[in-house]
Amino acid sequence: MPALDTAALLHWPAEKLEGGYVAHSQLDELRKLSPERAMLIESIEMNWSTPDVSDAQSAAIATGDLPRLSNVDLEIIAIAIQTGEKLFTDDYSIQNVCRKLGHPFEAVSNRKSEQLxxxxxxxxxxxxxxxxxxxxxxxxxxxxxxxxxxxxxx
Ligand SMILES: [Zn+2]
Structure with missing residues (x-):
C-alpha cells in the first residue's frame, strides 16, 4: 500500500485509501480542511504513525525545500522512506525531496514534476x-x- 499525502486523503475514494500509510498529524490537518472528510478517513482501516523526520529533514535541507515543507509534509516523506512505499503527492517540494532520495512517487491529480x-x-x-x-x-x-x-x- 502506498504512503499518502493529504491531497489523496481529500480526493480519493475510501476503497482506494484503505491500508495506506499516513501520519497522525495529517488527521489534524484534515479536520481543519474538511471535518466530514476527516470523519470518513477515521472510519477507514489505515496505517497511522508518527515517524522520526530527521532523514526527511536532511534531504529537504540538501535540496533547499525545507522552508516550503510543513512538519506534516516531512512526516509523510519520513513514512514513505521508512516503509519503502511509493508516495502519492501533488506537492512539488515533496516530490523534489523524493527525487533527491531516489524514492518513488506519483502525483495524486496533477502531472508530476519532471526535473530535480x-x-x-x-x-x-x-x-x-x-x-x-x-x-x-x-x-x-x-x-x-x-x-x-x-x-x-x-
Ligand atoms: Zn553580492
Whole structure:
C-alpha cells in the first residue's frame, strides 16, 4: 500500500485509501480542511504513525525545500522512506525531496514534476549564490546587496 499525502486523503475514494500509510498529524490537518472528510478517513482501516523526520529533514535541507515543507509534509516523506512505499503527492517540494532520495512517487491529480531542482539565494548585485537554509532572504556577505531565492536545475 502506498504512503499518502493529504491531497489523496481529500480526493480519493475510501476503497482506494484503505491500508495506506499516513501520519497522525495529517488527521489534524484534515479536520481543519474538511471535518466530514476527516470523519470518513477515521472510519477507514489505515496505517497511522508518527515517524522520526530527521532523514526527511536532511534531504529537504540538501535540496533547499525545507522552508516550503510543513512538519506534516516531512512526516509523510519520513513514512514513505521508512516503509519503502511509493508516495502519492501533488506537492512539488515533496516530490523534489523524493527525487533527491531516489524514492518513488506519483502525483495524486496533477502531472508530476519532471526535473530535480534546488533552491538557492542569488545576489542581485554580484550574482554570487549560497544555499537556502531558512525561509528568510538575506543580504549578500560579499557586496551587501539583497539576495533573492531562485529555483535552479541540478
Ligand atoms: Zn553580492
Amino acid at each position: 531542482w534546488a533552491w538557492e539565494l542569488k545576489c542581485i548585485g554580484c550574482k554570487s549564490t549560497r544555499k537556502v537554509e531558512t525561509s528568510e532572504e538575506m543580504d549578500c556577505k560579499i557586496c551587501g546587496s539583497p539576495m533573492k531565492v531562485k529555483r535552479v536545475r541540478v
